[in-house]
Structure formats: C-alpha cells, structure tokens
Amino acid sequence: MSRPPFTPTIASLPKLVPFVGPEALERARGRPFSARLGANESIFGSSPKAVAAMREAAAENWKYSDPENFELRSAIADHHGVAIENVVVGEGIDGLLGLTCTMFLTPGAHVVTTDGAYPTFNFHVRAHGGVLDLVPMHDMREDVPRLIESAKALSARMLYVSNPNNPMGSWWPAEAMTQFIGALAPETLLILDEAYVETAPEGTAPPIDISNPQVVHYRTFSKAYGLAGARIGYAIGESSVIEAFDKVRNHYGINRVGQIGALAAIRDQAYLRDAVGAIAAARERIAAIASANGLSPLPSAANFVAIDCGRDAAFAEHVLKALLDRDVFVRKPIAKGIDHCIRVSCGRDEDLDVFAKALPAAIEDARRLS
Template sequence: MGRPTLTRIVRDLPALVPFVGPEAQERARGRPFVLRLGANENVFGPSPKAIGAMIEAAPQNWMYSDPENHDLREAIAAHHRVPADCVVVGEGIDGLLGLAVKVAADPGTVVVTSDGAYPTFNFHVAAQGARLVKVPYCDDREDLDALLDAARRREARVLYVSNPDNPMGSWWPAADLERLIAALPDGVLLLLDEAYCDTAPPDAVPAIDISNPQVLRLRTFSKAYGLAGARIGYAVGSPDLICQFDKVRNHYGINRVGQIGALAAMQDQPYLVEVVRHIVNARERIADIARSSGLVPLPSGANFVTIDCGADGAFAKAVLDALLERDVFARKPGVAPLDRCIRVSCGRDEDLGIFGRILPEALDAARNRVASA
C-alpha cells in the first residue's frame, strides 16, 4: 500500500496545537470545570436580539449562508462609515489571519511578531512556510519601536500587532499606533488585531483609514459581542487589499445562523455598551481579588486580567495547576518573562465570588508545592 506525498512545509511541521481547550481538559480530568475563566469568552452572552434572530434562523439552517455576506458587510460598513468593499468577513480573526498571511507572505519571506503574542498567528505563518521573527515584549507591552525596526532590518512582508494585546491585556494609545503606521516601510502589511478594541479605552483605537493599503484592521464578534461559538470576524482595509481576499477565502465558510446573529448583534449597540460596562466592573473585581491575595493585577483593556504572581514561570504554573485541580479553568502566558503571570477572563459576580474564595487556597497549595520541590 502506497502513501500520499505531503508538502514539505506540512511534513516538517511539529504536531502541536496552540491551545488545549477546556473540553479536552475536562475529558482528561473526567469531570467538568466549575469556572470557565480561561478562554476570554464573554460569559455575559450575546444580545437577546441576536439570540432571537439565531433561534428564528435555525429551522432554515438547511440553506447555505450568503457567500457574499452582503447584509452583514453592509451593516459593518455602515457602523464604521466605510464602503462595503472595504470589509471582508471570515471565520473569526483566526481565519482572516491565515488568509492575510497567504495573501501577503510568500514561503521563505519574513513575518514579524512579538514573542509571547497570540500563538495561533504563528501557526498560520508556519503553515505558509514563511519565516517568523519574534521581538520581546518591553514592560509587558508589545515593543512598537523594536517591531518596526525588525520589520525594516529583515525586510518583512507582514508585521503583526495586537492592541489591546493577548495575553497581557496591555495597550498603546492611538497616537503611538498612528506613528507606527506612518513609519511602515514600503512592502509591509500591518495586521492590527483589535479583537479587544470594544473593551479598550477610547484613546487606544486609531481612526480607520481605508486609504492606506498597508494596514488591515481585524475585528471579531467573539469577545464583547459574545458570539465566540459563531466564529464570525471581519477585517477593514483599502478596497484594493480587501478584494484580494475573494481570491483565497472560503466563500461558504461562514455558518448561516452565526451570520444572522452577528448582524443582529451589530445592530444592537446599546446592548454592547451594557456588556462592556459589566466587563469593566469584572476587571476591577478581579484586580481587587488579586491584590487581596498579595498579587499584582496588570492594567487591562481586554475582557481578562493578567495577574503577576510575583515569582517565576514555575511558580505561576504551580498556581495555575492548583486552580485547575480546584476546577477553575484559567490560562497563563507561555513565554518568559510573561510566564510569571496567570490570565483570568472576566466573569459574572457569582463566578468571581467563587474565584475569590479559591485563589488563596491555590496560592497556598502552589507555595507548598514549590517549597517541597
């Protein structure tokens, strides 16, 4: 029996996944988590209008989605005051990142990112056969000057920046990003991942400029809009850039119910304002819980708070393991020095009440474990 010939790029890739999902962990543990605070999901949920629209649409799920995403694109365009041909819809930001790398980076060319930033992006770069150049964080923020310098020196095709960023929740003011954009060398595409822009301070989000073909703004319905399971994201850019996505995107990749739900969510901005208020309050409460246990919460513009555990990555891992043992699903950064922290998603009052009781126990268990190691 013969074997298929795989591409060299895929054959040489390690068999890794960027995240082990909570469902896989629950299967391995043999029991569910009590708290699901690790995936930066919005536990406050989507707009009731979005839920109603999706319920109404469910019986018609025998139909494919509109491959042009016409109504959703029109609504997104109206919201951002841009033409509809400046918007592309995709399977979450993840799917659009993969397409953007395919559009802009030939195999062997350089893509610049931050060391410790969103790891799924790195997988898209690897699958394209491009070369990833990583720049260290500086003071728990992506180092814009160093990123720009690396893009220049290495003649990069793509520069990836997230604002606010994951996993630290830190952000740069819009003025700093605008300076970065103005200084981009010719030939570079800036992927500005704004998954958390709806929960960020207003001065962290630059105005959208569709006249600049070197900038692609990536947004999602997974975070503040509460539709992570629907897998709907979008990108805004110049028409000449956006039209390239029609050459490579999966035209029927969007599920119809999610498409309809995202449209209803976009049209219910008052609900979004209410949810963001809940998220801001939850960030403050997580910070209070951390401080009451002697830990340091980092400022966050996202729907999570990163907590400095005050030691090294080994101790933070012990804290995370102790939380998991107590049925709290959380995560932590994977790259030093960021890995001294754990990351906790925003939750409801009742969720954070439980977290506040469990965290001191987990810290005691972690200290005992490290001391006996």
C-alpha cells in the same frame, strides 16, 4: 499502504496545538469546571436580539449563508463609516489571519511579531512556510517601536500587532499607533488585530484609513459581542486588499445562523455598551481578588486580567495547576518574561466567587511546591 507526501513545509513542522480547549481538559479530568475563566469568551452572553434572531434562523438552517455576506458587510461598513468594498467577513479573526498569509506570504519570507503574542497567528505563518522573528515584550506590552525596527531590518513581508494585547491586556493609544503606522517600511503589511478594542478605553483604536493598503484592521464578534461560538470576524482595509480575499476565502465558510446573529448584534449597540460595562466591572473585581491575595494585577483594556504571581514561571505554573484542580479554568502566558503571570477572563459574579474562593488555597499549594 503508502500515501502521497505532504508538502515540505508541512512535513517539517512538529505537531502543534495553539490551545488546549477547556473541553479537552474536562475530558481528561473526568469532570466539568465550575468557573470557565480561561478562553476570553464573554460569559455575559450576546444581545438578546441576536439570540432571538439566531433562534428564528435555526429553523431555516437548511439554507446556505449568503456567500457575499451582503447585509452583514453593509452593517459593518455603516458602523465604521466605510464602504462595503472595504469589508470582508471570515471565520473569526483566526480564519482571516490564515487567508492573509495565503495572500501575502511566500516560503522563506520574514514575519515579525511579539514573542508571547497570539499563538494562532504564528501557527498560520509556519504552515505557509514563513520565517517568524520574535521580539520580546517590554514593560508587559508589545514593543511596537522595536517591532517596526525589526521589520525594516528584515524587509519583513508582514508585521503582526495586537492592540489591546493578548495575553497581557496592555495597549497603545491611537495617537502612538498612528505614528507607528507612518513609520512602516513600504514592503510590510501591518496586521492590526483589534479583537479586544471594544473593551478598551476610548482613544485606543487608530483611525481607519481605507486609502492605506499597508494596514488591515481585524475585528471579531467573539469577544465583547459574546458570539465566540458563531465564529464571525471581519477585516477592514483598502479596497484592492479586501477584494483579494475573495480569491482565496471559502465563500460558503460562514454559518448562516452566526451570520444573522452577528447582524443583529452589531445593530444592538446599547447591549454592547452594557456588556462592556459588565466586563469593566469584572476586571475591577478580578484585580481586587488578586490584590487581596498578595498578587499584582496588571492594567487591562481587554476582557481578561493578567496577574503577576510575584515569583518565577514555575510558581505561576503551580498556581495555575492548583486552580485547575479546584475546577477553575484559567490560562497563563508561556513566553519568557511574562510567564510568571496567569490570565483570568472576566466573568459573572458567581464565576468570580468561585475564583475568589479557590485562589488562596491555590497560592498556598504553590508555595508548598516551590
């Protein structure tokens, strides 16, 4: 039986899977992981106040969420010192990235991003028919000056920068980011993904200028707030840009329990500070474990640490596989120039104990295979 044809853009795309989830790996392996350190979730969990609010909300999950996200947007606006008209809530940053492409991207338009940066953004660009122009990392961080030069040369419609960066954990200070923003060509929208900014040093996030329609800041409750399963993200920008999201977003796309949990979470900044402290301590321990085994941890402002395995990509792949075989779920970058690293998410002491025990044997296995 025949079917209607896909659009030319979709028909031309190969089968793409941005990430293979740990659940899929566990199904293939036939057993669970002992340490889940690959998805950059906050294993420390969310605010107990958020958990209590979500537990109470579950009894009324027969209701839809508030399609205007009014209370949550109000709380976010208060937290950042902007108006509610400058805030849109979406299904994580991922959902908002897709909507941004719908709003700004036409088939054939150029989009500049870093080779090896967050692949889900590339997924959305390809699905909308955009042309990806990839700039290599420099010194293990996004080469923002070159990104801006490339965007200017190509009259790019969009420029994607993550600060701090995933998968390396590197970052630019706010002062530098402000200078970069000032250098944007007028036809380019800067997508500033700040998913990990809560775990970054003070002075990393540039000021939010809601008068500038060229910059949209993207934040999430999935990382430091510990609500990855709730799928709640938000964007802050100039009011006419934010208003346009209402033309394309799924107004009932947010789940009500997550909406209520996020509201409680942003109101509990004391818990967030504790979680950020636990993440910082875990970064230090991951770095110590790596160094004790002759590997080189990279400085990180995120809730993970990238570790230079000291050889080539094949060696790092062997280390990764050996860790997976020992029930430790981690990931690694795949782009050339950073593919000799693995990436380990922050975890509790008991999670990092498993990693510390498995790593020496994993490295020994990798050496035998190299």
